[in-house]
Amino acid sequence: MTTATETHQQKADLPPPAATVGIVGWLRENLFGSVPSTILTLLAAYILYLVVPPLVSWSIINATWTGADSNACKLADGARKDGACWIYIQAWIGGYMYGLYPYDLRWRIDIAAVLAVVMFAPLAIKRLPYKDLYGIAVILLYPVVAYFMFKGFIDFAPGAPGSTDHPWRVVQTDKWGGLALTLLIASVGIIASLPLGVLLALGRRSTMPIVSTFSVLFIELWRGVPLITVLFMSSVMLPLFLPEGVNFDKLLRALIGVTLFSAAYMAEVIRGGLQAIPKGQYEAAMALGLNYPRMMALIVLPQALRYVIPNIVNTFIGLFKDTTLVAIIGMFDLLGAIQLGNADPKWLGFSIEGYAFAAVLYFVFCYGMSRYSQHLERKLHTGHKKR
Amino acid sequence: MAVDVRDTARAPETPFWLDARYRAIMFQVILLVLVVGFAGYIFYNTYQNLQRRGIASGFDFLGSTAGFDIIMHLVPYAASESFGRALLVGLLNTLAVAAIGIVLATILGFVVGVARLSRNWLISRIASIYIEVIRNIPLLLQIIFWYQVLGKSTPGPRQSIDIGGLFFINNRGLYMPAPVTEPGFWLTPVAFAAGVVATIVMHRWARARQMATGQQFPVLWTALGLIFGLPILVLLVTGMPFHWDYPKLQGFNFSGGMVLIPEFISLTFALVIYTGAFIGENVRAGIMAVNHGQTEASYALGLRPGPTLRLVVIPQAMRVIIPPLTSQYLNLTKNSSLATAIGYPDLVAVFAGTVLNQTGQAVECIAITMGVYLFLSLTTSVFMNWFNRRVALKER
Numbered sequence: 001m002t003t004a005t006e007t008h009q010q011k012a013d014l015p016p017p018a019a020t021v022g023i024v025g026w027l028r029e030n031l032f033g034s035v036p037s038t039i040l041t042l043l044a045a046y047i048l049y050l051v052v053p054p055l056v057s058w059s060i061i062n063a064t065w066t067g068a069d070s071n072a073c074k075l076a077d078g079a080r081k082d083g084a085c086w087i088y089i090q091a092w093i094g095g096y097m098y099g100l101y102p103y104d105l106r107w108r109i110d111i112a113a114v115l116a117v118v119m120f121a122p123l124a125i126k127r128l129p130y131k132d133l134y135g136i137a138v139i140l141l142y143p144v145v146a147y148f149m150f151k152g153f154i155d156f157a158p159g160a161p162g163s164t165d166h167p168w169r170v171v172q173t174d175k176w177g178g179l180a181l182t183l184l185i186a187s188v189g190i191i192a193s194l195p196l197g198v199l200l201a202l203g204r205r206s207t208m209p210i211v212s213t214f215s216v217l218f219i220e221l222w223r224g225v226p227l228i229t230v231l232f233m234s235s236v237m238l239p240l241f242l243p244e245g246v247n248f249d250k251l252l253r254a255l256i257g258v259t260l261f262s263a264a265y266m267a268e269v270i271r272g273g274l275q276a277i278p279k280g281q282y283e284a285a286m287a288l289g290l291n292y293p294r295m296m297a298l299i300v301l302p303q304a305l306r307y308v309i310p311n312i313v314n315t316f317i318g319l320f321k322d323t324t325l326v327a328i329i330g331m332f333d334l335l336g337a338i339q340l341g342n343a344d345p346k347w348l349g350f351s352i353e354g355y356a357f358a359a360v361l362y363f364v365f366c367y368g369m370s371r372y373s374q375h376l377e378r379k380l381h382t383g384h385k386k387r
Numbered sequence: 388m389a390v391d392v393r394d395t396a397r398a399p400e401t402p403f404w405l406d407a408r409y410r411a412i413m414f415q416v417i418l419l420v421l422v423v424g425f426a427g428y429i430f431y432n433t434y435q436n437l438q439r440r441g442i443a444s445g446f447d448f449l450g451s452t453a454g455f456d457i458i459m460h461l462v463p464y465a466a467s468e469s470f471g472r473a474l475l476v477g478l479l480n481t482l483a484v485a486a487i488g489i490v491l492a493t494i495l496g497f498v499v500g501v502a503r504l505s506r507n508w509l510i511s512r513i514a515s516i517y518i519e520v521i522r523n524i525p526l527l528l529q530i531i532f533w534y535q536v537l538g539k540s541t542p543g544p545r546q547s548i549d550i551g552g553l554f555f556i557n558n559r560g561l562y563m564p565a566p567v568t569e570p571g572f573w574l575t576p577v578a579f580a581a582g583v584v585a586t587i588v589m590h591r592w593a594r595a596r597q598m599a600t601g602q603q604f605p606v607l608w609t610a611l612g613l614i615f616g617l618p619i620l621v622l623l624v625t626g627m628p629f630h631w632d633y634p635k636l637q638g639f640n641f642s643g644g645m646v647l648i649p650e651f652i653s654l655t656f657a658l659v660i661y662t663g664a665f666i667g668e669n670v671r672a673g674i675m676a677v678n679h680g681q682t683e684a685s686y687a688l689g690l691r692p693g694p695t696l697r698l699v700v701i702p703q704a705m706r707v708i709i710p711p712l713t714s715q716y717l718n719l720t721k722n723s724s725l726a727t728a729i730g731y732p733d734l735v736a737v738f739a740g741t742v743l744n745q746t747g748q749a750v751e752c753i754a755i756t757m758g759v760y761l762f763l764s765l766t767t768s769v770f771m772n773w774f775n776r777r778v779a780l781k782e783r
Contacts (some may be wrong), residue, residue, distance in 0.1 A: 030508035037507045044509045148437050210415040214422060224764035225757045226721035232739050233757070236749040240436045241429045321525040330529075336527055352539070355532045359524045366523035 059084050059356075070347050080349055088350040089357045092341040099177015099332040099340070105152075107168070109180050112149035116142065133144070139191060150176060150184070173251040177332030177340075180362070185333065186320040189258040190266075195260070197266025198305075201282060202296065204271055211255050215267070224265035230257045235329050242275070254326050263321050269311045273304035315374035317366050334358060433750060439654055449474070449747045457732045459648050469557055470742050477737030478759060484651065484733065485720040485763075488658040492719060493712075496666025497657055503671050521664040527725050534653040536728045541649070544640050555634055555641060556768065561652065562634035565645040571628040578621040582613040588611070650731035654723065662719045666712060673708035675701065705778050713771035717764050724760075734759060 015021075019028055031041045062083025064073045071084035089096075098106050119138050122128055155170040156163035156310055163169060175183070203215030222230070234257030239247065248256070285295040327336035338358045342351035403409050436443055449471035456466050461479045464472060480615040503514035521529075538558055542548065547557040555562040587611075593604035622628075634644030677700050726733035727740060735756060743752040 030506070033506060040505075040507055041509050044507075044513055048513070098404070132672040138545050190524065208411050208415050210419055214418065220759075220765075224717075224761040226724040226735070226760060228724045229753065229760065230726060231740060232735070232743075234751045236743065237753055240433045240750065241430050244439065253540065277444055292489065317523075321523075324525040325725070330727075335531075351535055352532075355528060355535065358528055362525055362528065363520060363523045367519065370523065 006129045010179070012089075014248035029195055029358065039383050040049040054215070058082070070350070073350070076258045084353050084356070085350050086353065088341070088347045088353050091347065092337075092344070095178065095341055095362075096334060096337050097178045098180055100175045101180070102171060102175065104165070105169075105171060108149045108152070111182075115145060115149070119145075126313060128263045143188070143191070146184070150180075173249050174331075176251065178337045179334045181331065182320070182323050182333040182335075184234065185258060185323045185326060186316065189262045189319050189323075190316045192255075192259040193263035193266045194312075197270050198301065200263060200267035201274060203268035204267065219264045219267050222261050223268070227261055227322050228328060231325055231329050233257065250329075250331065254329065258319070258326075262315065263317070265315055266312070269308050269315055270304065272311065273308035274300065276307050277304050302333075306380060310373040312368055314378065317369050317373070318365060320369070321362065334361065407470040412522055427748050437750075444748065444751070446751060448748055453742070453745075455745070458730075458739060459651060459732055471744070473742060474734075474738050474755065475659040477732060477734040480732055480737075481720075481723055481734040482718050484655055484658065484723045484726070484731075487703060488655050488662065488719050488723065490715050491655070491659040492662040492666055492715070495663030496715075497670050499667030500670025500674065503667060504674060511515065518664045518665070518667050520659055522668075525656065526596050526661045527728055528721055530654055530657040530725055531610075531728060533657045537649050537653045543733045544636065547636070547641075553633065556635075557641075558649065560646045560648040561643050562641045562646050564633045565643075566629050567632045568698070569628040569630070575622050575626055575693065579614065582615075582617040585613045585617075588608040607660075648731075650729050653730065654726050654731050658719055658722060661722070665715050665718075669708050669711040669715065670704075672711075673706075677703045679694040699753065702778070709775045709778060713768060713775070716771070717767055719762060720763055720767065 019025060032038045062081065064081060064083060064085050064087055067073065067087045069091075070085070070088065072087055074080050096104070098109055101109060123131065123135055123138070125131075128134065135317065149269065150171065151173070152170040153168045154162070154166060156166065200215050201220055203211045204219060206212045206215070230287055231254060234252065234253045238253050238256065242248070250369075281299055282295065285299040290298065323333055324335040326333050331338075332340055335358060338354045341347065342354050431566075445592055450469050452466075453468055453470050453473045454466050455473075457464055457473065460476045462476060464476050492628055499517065502510050503518065505511045505514070508515050541556060541558040544557045544559055547555040547562075549555055553564055578753050589604075589609055590606055593606050594708060597603055632643045634641045634646070675688055681703065687697040690698065723733055724735040727736040730736065739752055739756045743749055746752070
């Protein structure tokens with residue numbers, strides 16, 4: 001019998017179907033949503049099964065991690081073991097970092113690297129007084145410091161006392177190498193190409209016909225040819241362009257080629273920034289009575305350059321990867337040093353390990369920088385984007 | 388009488404060196420003089436240096452005997468041919484890698500780009516790992532790596548991997564049967580060309596008819612029939628005027644048939660893998676740029692997912708994809724010059740390498756090489772700009 005006071009009681013909700021929640025639900029949603037999706041999942045899983053286990057067993061499980069020399073990576077009959085031979089990398093890591101640089105002077109490069117960190121670290125501080133001035137000073141000062149750390153001060157005559165053991169003796173540029181050389185070429189290329197790129201970008205947007213024609217010709221010429229031809233040109237043609245007696249060393253020639261090449265790309269990046277600045281900024285500057293140099297230096301370029309910083313970082317990543325090409329013209333950058341190691345008679349037959357190590361190293365650098373540039377993009381692109 | 392204020396306000400005392408127009412002209416004249424002077428200085432130095440070193444100049448060397456062999460040539464070539472012929476061989480080798488690479492990289496790139504947007508978690512994850520890993524490793528390293536892997540993982544000629552007695556894989560390359568034409572074969576390419584022309588005409592007619600009457604015409608099947616069916620029919624009618632030349636093991640190597648050398652395979656493979664990753668990113672960006680409302684509107688009009696993708700999403704995505712796609716094609720063509728590192732005889736390896744070393748005429752060799760790349764780059768971008776204008780949004 002029911003009473004009048006009895007009210008309707010809502011029953012508790014039923015739980016959602018087991019197949020739509022939890023792991024099962026996630027799997028159904030993301031891996032087995034439909035028949036084609038299921039087929040693709042199974043196919044992908046099969047490919048992973050084919051690729052990943054052999055890779056793991058080669059690089060980790062069956063790999064040789066400790067040992068004195070290449071015999072540790074070989075079976076009794078002299079054939080090499082199945083796994084990777086990482087002791088080769090351990091033996092050559094110094095060579096990869098410094099190339100042919102004299103063994104007893106490698107500390108100079110270490111100091112240059114530490115100085116780079118110490119001098120550039122303050123720029124990461126958000127509110128540093130005179131940050132812009134400090135940044136310019138560091139960018140101008142550091143290359144000089146680094147140059148002397150790499151090169152040394154005292155040029156001994158061959159055979160003179162100290163010519164082989166003095167801590168500050170000169171090391172010619174053909175002995176520079178390894179990761180240090182890669183970083184050097186990429187940094188010099190990007191820093192030197194920046195002012196040139198700004199000039200070319202301004203020239204290309206100029207209303208003066210001759211200026212813009214020259215700029216367009218220069219930019220399109222360098223962008224239209226592969227870097228390797230530019231490097232060949234700088235190594236075989238540049239000496240012909242100079243008057244008799246004047247000679248550049250090989251590294252400087254390569255640096256000139258790399259700089260001209262990346263300046264053309266830099267110009268296009270900066271042009272993108274100039275175009276992104278609203279016309280109102282130009283007009284306001286002109287209304288204030290600023291002339292062209294002042295308008296550009298004080299109003300337009302600071303905004304445009306800030307806008308394209310992420311793209312400049314991307315250009316740097318591209319240049320960093322492209323520096324491998326100097327290995328073709330006979331310099332020992334990171335890739336050149338790896339090839340040097342692969343030709344070491346004590347370690348013949350382990351070239352795959354060398355290249356794999358180089359690939360990991362390049363990946364860490366480039367991926368790190370590209371994440372950084374994405375971070376910058378989110379941080380900086382607040383101004384002119386869809387307000 | 389009223390005085391025109393503007394006349395008096397116009398300051399006649401403005402000196403000419405403050406006049407913007409005059410300054411512009413002056414500046415340009417100075418720039419022109421500097422550039423021409425610099426060019427002249429370089430030209431003079433080069434001339435002096437060449438004279439002193441006794442290096443000949445001019446392009447006469449193109450006619451003299453090359454005297455070296457090239458391991459891959461698409462046109463008949465022997466060491467007794469001229470340097471000019473070697474240039475052609477190198478250029479064709481570059482174009483072969485570029486053309487095959489562009490086609491395969493485009494396919495791979497579209498697959499990867501779509502896969503990265505897939506709702507299937509595993510597929511999109513694999514695609515993004517592939518893109519991130521490949522894009523962040525230098526191409527030269529990848530080319531050398533694949534070349535080494537290919538060299539180490541393939542057996543010698545006598546232990547070749549035999550696929551059906553027709554294809555042989557060993558460390559000298561991939562050997563396969565080659566068709567050898569006989570008299571009367573020329574009709575087949577003619578039929579193929581006729582099929583292509585007829586397809587274009589048919590496509591225009593079918594579109595005009597659909598616009599006028601709304602009736603659709605089975606364009607795809609007719610096109611396939613015209614382009615492939617017609618040549619096959621002609622081939623049958625003329626009595627199969629060709630035979631296959633099979634590769635055979637003779638002594639230590641294969642003879643007969645066609646061979647794809649390992650340098651070609653690893654270079655093309657590395658270029659496709661590398662450029663495909665970049666194209667994948669462009670494709671993803673292009674598809675994401677199409678507003679989701681477009682898809683919904685298309686569904687609301689009753690279009691099924693296939694036609695929605697084909698008629699609504701892709702045409703709009705293409706507008707975003709094509710400009711970066713163009714630069715990827717150009718990059719691939721230019722990057723094929725890294726062939727030098729593994730000894731594939733492309734334009735740079737043959738001309739800026741071997742020919743330059745033999746003749747010593749650095750200026751001419753580098754200038755020709757750069758000129759060819761510049762020409763390729765400019766023609767590609769002109770063509771792609773034309774194509775881009777065709778698909779660009781026609782704003783009314």
